[in-house]
Amino acid sequence: MDVKINVTDREGNLHVLEAPTDMALNLMEVCKMYELPVLGTCGGMALCASCHCYVTSNHQLNEPTEDEINMLDSAFFVEKNSRLGCQLKISDEMDGLCVTLAPES
Numbered sequence: 001m002d003v004k005i006n007v008t009d010r011e012g013n014l015h016v017l018e019a020p021t022d023m024a025l026n027l028m029e030v031c032k033m034y035e036l037p038v039l040g041t042c043g044g045m046a047l048c049a050s051c052h053c054y055v056t057s058n059h060q061l062n063e064p065t066e067d068e069i070n071m072l073d074s075a076f077f078v079e080k081n082s083r084l085g086c087q088l089k090i091s092d093e094m095d096g097l098c099v100t101l102a103p104e105s
Contacts, residue, residue, distance in 0.1 A: 051085035
């Protein structure tokens with residue numbers, strides 16, 4: 001099954017991405033598949049914050065890990081709804097998720 005994820009880029013443009021739930025992908029990887037400006041420099045290890053985004057919908061997501069919290073503590077432009085895209089595994093519950101890419105540091 002595919003889910004639709006709404007991503008607003010840094011210029012304010014909305015992109016509706018379709019993401020498969022059966023491939024163990026994360027949000028960072030899906031954004032890169034659609035060639036959105038997400039670097040994912042560390043390859044999804046929660047070590048760089050180059051996939052930092054803001055969750056703007058009320059979806060119930062997995063709680064941030066200690067590694068993700070520590071990385072966000074050292075990132076720029078962090079808000080209460082900040083998450084690392086690499087730590088958000090694509091699941092059926094994400095259908096309709098809305099995120100905005102954080103400004104680049």
